[in-house]
Amino acid sequence: MDMVNYSLVFGLPNVDAVVARLLRNPVDFEHALQPFYGERIAAKFRDLLTEHLVIAADLVKAAKAGDNKTAAEAERKWYANADAIAVFLGDINPCWSQELWRRMMYRHLELVKAEAVNMLTEQYEASIAAYDENEIHTLGMADVMAEGIIKQFNIC
Numbered sequence: 001m002d003m004v005n006y007s008l009v010f011g012l013p014n015v016d017a018v019v020a021r022l023l024r025n026p027v028d029f030e031h032a033l034q035p036f037y038g039e040r041i042a043a044k045f046r047d048l049l050t051e052h053l054v055i056a057a058d059l060v061k062a063a064k065a066g067d068n069k070t071a072a073e074a075e076r077k078w079y080a081n082a083d084a085i086a087v088f089l090g091d092i093n094p095c096w097s098q099e100l101w102r103r104m105m106y107r108h109l110e111l112v113k114a115e116a117v118n119m120l121t122e123q124y125e126a127s128i129a130a131y132d133e134n135e136i137h138t139l140g141m142a143d144v145m146a147e148g149i150i151k152q153f154n155i156c
Contacts, residue, residue: 004053023053030043055077079106086099093149093152104140112130
C-alpha cells in the first residue's frame, strides 16, 4: 500500500502499474487459503481484501483532492470493510477472535491513514514512523493468521 500512497500523493506516472501490482495481493491470499478453506471461502476473502485496498486508494485520492465529504464516506466504508473482514475471519477459524481481528484491522487503518495524511501534509518523518509501525503491525497480523491456521488444522 505504501507504493500506492506515494504514487497517489505525489501524482507519479506509475500509479496504474502500482495499483495493479497491489491488487495481486488478494489473489495471492486466495491461493494460500484455498487448500485450507476451499474455493468459495478463499474467493470471499479475496473480494473483501480487494475492497479494502480499493477503498484505501479512494480515501487517499479524496484526501489529496481536499474532498472531505468523499474522504469521510470512504473512511466509513473502510471501517465497515474492516469489520466485515474481522467477522469473516472469526467465522471461518475458531482459533481467530473477531474482536482481535477488529482491533488489528482498525490499528492497521489508523497507521495507513497516518502515513498518507502525513505525506500529504509534508510531515515526512511522521509518515515514515507510521510506515515503520505498520510494517511491524502487519507482520504481527500475519503471525496471528499463520498461528490460527496451524492450530485449526493441527499442522505441527
